Amino acid sequence: MRVSDIDLISPTSVEECLYFLSDKDKSSRLIAGGTDAVVGMKDDVGRPDTWISIKQMKSLRYIREEDDGIHIGPLTTHTDIVHSELLQEKADVLAATAREVGAIQLQNMGTLGGNIGTASPAGDTIPALFVLEAEIELTSLNEKRIVPINEFFTGPGKTVQKHGEMITNIVIHPQDKNEIGIFEKLGPRKAQSIAIVNVAISLKMGSKPRECLGGKIAFGSVAPTIIRSKKCENMLTLGPLDHDVIQDIAGAAWKEVMPISDGRASAKYRRSMASALLERGLYRLLKRWDER
Structure with a gap:
């Protein structure tokens, strides 16, 4: 595949991204770190009409604690997770998992949202999210819904995510001191x-x-x-x-x-x-x- 064959757009906001995702006339796919998508492109698998790059959306890259749990943005990288003192203290299983996700280069590029969205049965971060009883926030132009992680995956590479939706937040339950x-x-x-x-x-x-x-x-x-x-x-x-x-x-x-x-x-x-x-x-x- 030549670079010129790739139709790539880079929205600057979540709202703009959702607008492109809602287009029913063209198939589109989000790309952030690209650690899974690039492999698929080489094999000509899962190639949409348009790639939507969200890598630069800083509003989707965060780790913070709120009253209902620890919120993690979908563009948070595995390296971010490894170095987060909050996760080391209150979600050590996720921090430990992120250290095992490929080489350092992949940890720097790969994102938590990408790992979830790929829906691989072998995805490293997903078992940790299961034991932390994570909830996935899915957002479209018209609504926002929360899906428990045990209801999110329906099979290899398949989820309940609908056309026009994107992952906008992941909430995990912090571990107690014991x-x-x-x-x-x-x-x-x-x-x-x-x-x-x-x-x-x-x-x-x-x-x-x-x-x-x-x-x-x-x-x-x-x-x-x-x-x-x-x-x-x-x-x-x-x-x-x-x-x-x-x-x-x-x-x-x-x-x-x-x-x-x-x-x-x-x-x-x-x-x-x-x-x-x-x-x-x-x-x-x-x-x-x-x-x-």
Whole structure:
């Protein structure tokens, strides 16, 4: 594809962008960091009539805490997330995830909104957003609506986002002081590739040794969309998180995930690695908690 073949416009405001998106006579697609879109262009996949560049919309790049949660703009980069003291303190699972999103160059370019909009079952930031119970704000010329993240994705590359809508805000629930989170990922090359399996974990710890009051676990790349591991979550509060309990929880994950076989890994291997990553993540979390 030649550069001259690309029809690119650069609106200066959200309102102007929504005007272009509402045009039903032409297909259009937003582009920010372009880390996913450029790959698709090379393969001539998902190419619209018009690309709408929103990279320079500074109003959509922010991280701030408000009464209803932590608000993150869709143009916030992974690097912004990594260096945010607010997220390190109150959403450590998301900060940890952003560190594993590709190389430094990709972290500098890639955006949270882009990662969500691509809707890949292997998207690294999405499991973290699941355990933080994120809400996605979708805006069109005529309305604004809020969609819980567990209702946003409908399949690989598919979401409930309608024609003329764009992601304008992401709200996450901050972790309490007794909550800790972690992200584990398995890929062919460390931090440089699409995950074969990934998992985000957040635990709420009690005052007794290794007492868990509750937790959230979300797996990626083991189903058509990200999945919350409800069975494993329910087992977190059955007793102190000792070796036997962790082994039982990891074993339950093997049965709960629903992976497929593809060119990167077999379903059986993914099941085994989902179990192993959850086990490793729980041990690492407890070690961090014990050291506090």
